[in-house]
Amino acid sequence: MLDTFSNAELKHINVQPRSGTAADTVVTRDDYADAVTEITSWDGYAKSPLHALQNLSNAMELGAIFYKDEGTRFGLGSFKALGGSYAGLRVIQRELSKKLGKEISARDVRKRIYADDVASITLVSATDGNHGKSLSWGAQRFGAPCHIYIHRDVSEPRAQAMRDFGATVIRVDGDYDASVDAARNDANENGWFVVSDTSWEGYTQPPVDVMAGYGVMTKEIFEQMDTAPTHVFIQCGCGGLAAGVAASFRQLWGEAAPQIVIVEPELAPCLFETAKAGKKTDVVVQEETLMAGLSVGEPSGIAWQILSEEASDYVTIPETLIAPAMRLLARPIGNDPKVVAGESAIAGLAALMAGAQHTSLRDALRLTNQSRVLLIGSEGATDPAIYEALVNG
Ligand SMILES: Cc1ncc(COP(=O)(O)O)c(C=O)c1O
Numbered sequence: 001m002l003d004t005f006s007n008a009e010l011k012h013i014n015v016q017p018r019s020g021t022a023a024d025t026v027v028t029r030d031d032y033a034d035a036v037t038e039i040t041s042w043d044g045y046a047k048s049p050l051h052a053l054q055n056l057s058n059a060m061e062l063g064a065i066f067y068k069d070e071g072t073r074f075g076l077g078s079f080k081a082l083g084g085s086y087a088g089l090r091v092i093q094r095e096l097s098k099k100l101g102k103e104i105s106a107r108d109v110r111k112r113i114y115a116d117d118v119a120s121i122t123l124v125s126a127t128d129g130n131h132g133k134s135l136s137w138g139a140q141r142f143g144a145p146c147h148i149y150i151h152r153d154v155s156e157p158r159a160q161a162m163r164d165f166g167a168t169v170i171r172v173d174g175d176y177d178a179s180v181d182a183a184r185n186d187a188n189e190n191g192w193f194v195v196s197d198t199s200w201e202g203y204t205q206p207p208v209d210v211m212a213g214y215g216v217m218t219k220e221i222f223e224q225m226d227t228a229p230t231h232v233f234i235q236c237g238c239g240g241l242a243a244g245v246a247a248s249f250r251q252l253w254g255e256a257a258p259q260i261v262i263v264e265p266e267l268a269p270c271l272f273e274t275a276k277a278g279k280k281t282d283v284v285v286q287e288e289t290l291m292a293g294l295s296v297g298e299p300s301g302i303a304w305q306i307l308s309e310e311a312s313d314y315v316t317i318p319e320t321l322i323a324p325a326m327r328l329l330a331r332p333i334g335n336d337p338k339v340v341a342g343e344s345a346i347a348g349l350a351a352l353m354a355g356a357q358h359t360s361l362r363d364a365l366r367l368t369n370q371s372r373v374l375l376i377g378s379e380g381a382t383d384p385a386i387y388e389a390l391v392n393g
Pocket of ligand 1: 236238
């Protein structure tokens, strides 16, 4: 089983991160602190577990491997529960404050004090699943209508999960970018509010709030670990997750913050190409990766601002590693804990498994028997049929 990883072809580049202050200024300490205070007050909040995979780490001749398991987050199955819902709340709060001419608190929104006014604030987003589920869930909690745009390849169970949270789901005959365009156009025409997890020219506030929400997860990790990890292998779609994690770790751990290794599918390497070019670069996704949450051709501008200063390594992985990595967590070595990890959760693990076993890549990634590597298990079985087919099929 481990041979699958050692025989795999990965691309890797190492870059010198630029110097700058993005880790402190794009999402500020106050942004993270506000999000943590708000989200940890929500019904159903519980810390997600951090597992130690010691037998796997021994087999890889590393010091330790830690896996933050976001599959349990708010019963939604992914870390995205922390982002879209919170950014939606902040949009409602800002729009209400404008409309009513006074500062409205998040608590007032949460307690549905202005329910009639909130019912006229429609939240909109494109999604390949998890972000839209988070926004639908939040919109339903706070009483706002929600329209979610999905592309032709989003699985029907994922669409249904959003309908179950009261969202109107619109399937667009095109790819992810087509669904983003449709969401933006319909929002402009109808006076709706886009709550996106990715940023573009002139649109940054909701994506900043989304990343601030991920600060709940990083604060938990900070509390769960005695000392900083040496490395974080972290998967990217638009880069919001990786940037939110990297900036927060820099704020929490300062100079001791870990080496950030960005991992993408070879079918959607937008941050790899961006890092190679030294400037934001889009790629055309010709074929959808199985890792649906990572199938993004356009990096988030504000995420790149942070990653250009915080990430030193960019890796792409082939599709052949997805099922083996999921199985490795489902059927672990010895008494390592069993983990249910969805197909978009395991890219970091797959890259680590391959990287630790290829001698030259191991050196390039500065992996040693002292390395303490953190993986972000970003989702559980968010589509149970796909999970079943990949793990037991
Ligand atoms: C499970 C999972 N992991 C990772 C990511 C990547 O996050 P980002 O697009 O912020 O880079 C996503 C995005 O949808 C996801 O759903």
